[in-house]
Amino acid sequence: MQLSGAEILLECLIEQGTDTIFGYPGGSVLPIYDALYKYSDKINHYLTSHEQGASHAADGYARSTGKVGVCLATSGPGATNLVTGIATAYMDSSPIVAITGNVPVPMLGKDSFQEVDTTGITMPITKHNFIVKDVADLADTIRRAFHIARSGRPGPVLVDIPKDVATAECQFSAKTPAPALRESTRVTPQQLNEAAELIHAAKKPLIYAGGGIIAGDSTAELVEFAKILEAPVCVSAMGIGGFPASDPHSVGMIGMHGTAASNTLATECDFLIAIGARFSDRVISNAKRFAPSAKVLHIDIDPAEINKNIGTTFSLVGDVKKILSLLIPLLQKIDRAEWTSRVAELKQKFPPGYKESGLLQPQYVIQRLSALAADKAIFVTEVGQHQMWSCHYLKIDRPRQFLTSGGLGTMGFGLGAAIGAAVANPGTPVINIAGDGCFRMNHIELATAVEYELPLIEVIINNHALGMVRQWQTMFYDRRYSQTSLHGKTTDFIKLAEAYGATPFNVTKPAEVDDAIKKALALGKPCVINCEISEDERVFPMVPPGAGIDEYILEGGA
Numbered sequence: 001m002q003l004s005g006a007e008i009l010l011e012c013l014i015e016q017g018t019d020t021i022f023g024y025p026g027g028s029v030l031p032i033y034d035a036l037y038k039y040s041d042k043i044n045h046y047l048t049s050h051e052q053g054a055s056h057a058a059d060g061y062a063r064s065t066g067k068v069g070v071c072l073a074t075s076g077p078g079a080t081n082l083v084t085g086i087a088t089a090y091m092d093s094s095p096i097v098a099i100t101g102n103v104p105v106p107m108l109g110k111d112s113f114q115e116v117d118t119t120g121i122t123m124p125i126t127k128h129n130f131i132v133k134d135v136a137d138l139a140d141t142i143r144r145a146f147h148i149a150r151s152g153r154p155g156p157v158l159v160d161i162p163k164d165v166a167t168a169e170c171q172f173s174a175k176t177p178a179p180a181l182r183e184s185t186r187v188t189p190q191q192l193n194e195a196a197e198l199i200h201a202a203k204k205p206l207i208y209a210g211g212g213i214i215a216g217d218s219t220a221e222l223v224e225f226a227k228i229l230e231a232p233v234c235v236s237a238m239g240i241g242g243f244p245a246s247d248p249h250s251v252g253m254i255g256m257h258g259t260a261a262s263n264t265l266a267t268e269c270d271f272l273i274a275i276g277a278r279f280s281d282r283v284i285s286n287a288k289r290f291a292p293s294a295k296v297l298h299i300d301i302d303p304a305e306i307n308k309n310i311g312t313t314f315s316l317v318g319d320v321k322k323i324l325s326l327l328i329p330l331l332q333k334i335d336r337a338e339w340t341s342r343v344a345e346l347k348q349k350f351p352p353g354y355k356e357s358g359l360l361q362p363q364y365v366i367q368r369l370s371a372l373a374a375d376k377a378i379f380v381t382e383v384g385q386h387q388m389w390s391c392h393y394l395k396i397d398r399p400r401q402f403l404t405s406g407g408l409g410t411m412g413f414g415l416g417a418a419i420g421a422a423v424a425n426p427g428t429p430v431i432n433i434a435g436d437g438c439f440r441m442n443h444i445e446l447a448t449a450v451e452y453e454l455p456l457i458e459v460i461i462n463n464h465a466l467g468m469v470r471q472w473q474t475m476f477y478d479r480r481y482s483q484t485s486l487h488g489k490t491t492d493f494i495k496l497a498e499a500y501g502a503t504p505f506n507v508t509k510p511a512e513v514d515d516a517i518k519k520a521l522a523l524g525k526p527c528v529i530n531c532e533i534s535e536d537e538r539v540f541p542m543v544p545p546g547a548g549i550d551e552y553i554l555e556g557g558a
Contacts, residue, residue: 212276
């Protein structure tokens, strides 16, 4: 059938299983939005308040479901407003397809109105990107974009469509989508046997799990693997939910703000098994002092990660689910009573906790959120102190239940991502935990949440400061608080929430926390819970920059 480029785009989206787009219209994408009007019974479009919100929403949609999220923006500033969200998805291996408009092909490269080199700008932050200059190439390009986004190590792909390509007509024939390619083709039986021998020889094994466990849908295999090895499991921030926090083998997050148990075990282990993890600098800190006595087995789908930051003794490259399912039958249970006893000793010595002051404290707020909603809610965070408290005090047992910006550390990510998660999971309450600094960056998306009546709760951990930066200024910059105070003529968040049409709650005492959470959950519509805490609250444990991860500062440290 003969269709316009815009119609071909939408037919291909439907063909790929897409029924939801987050976006913002503009001149170069008017033909696409005109076609969306006709396809409104097949594709739901969510109008965000800002294009960056659309890219984060597509990301949240993808992270909470494993499906490809889609965002749409016009040329020039519309496209550049997507960049932060695309980079966030790239750093955390989240599959999104970003579609941008551009000026007509004859006007490319002529500094036309609202023209930028979108593919040039986004090349370093996408798995692949395309500019389509012939409508005959459009359908196959969209298909390739989805295939690339969801295959192997997932990630964002961008397709730039000039306006005249969107209006030109072409013959279109539907095709069945190509399956995503995730299975390992690199691992041999000999390699699996060698890995099993190394594991059997270990006396003090530690499993370090990253976001690849979640992307690879391999939580069940990881739980079985840990049980056979009787090995403790630590996770990166991206790996939270990939291994149940309630499992007796769990020792929590590792790294700069990791648990004392995880960091100590990483230093003492003789065999480290990294699965779906990339050895981020926030995990390893001083690379020369990370797991100094350990052999390292690295299992990952991306060969580029092997030996990139930490040298490995042995590696298995491929889909982690497939590799674990092949490796598990080769393993035998070995008595590691001494190591198991050491793990239990450290967990008992360093339980999650904080010094109670009698005032409203962020750790308490997050503990109560977990207690009252962890069985039913999806949790999202912004970036900063509240993010680290969430990593420690939310007890996450399910994959895709905890969404956070790990690699890029994007302030402003959370509210857009929470909108995407709420759209993708109808009826499921979504709780975004934010700092007041982050909320100032993205509160405009409350208008989106209210417009679509989403069951979204914004919890603001409000210390009237840029808390994490202030913590560094306290600890390493002799308390020179340069531009981190948000006191003065601060915005009244309660009135702001009311102005957007959200239901506000102001919490200043511990006794008020449960009531606010319960009422917000019961309402099932956008709510804002503003929690007033001290600006001097700090995140511990913390590894100072340049130190080994066993040189952590505990609560009450310098």
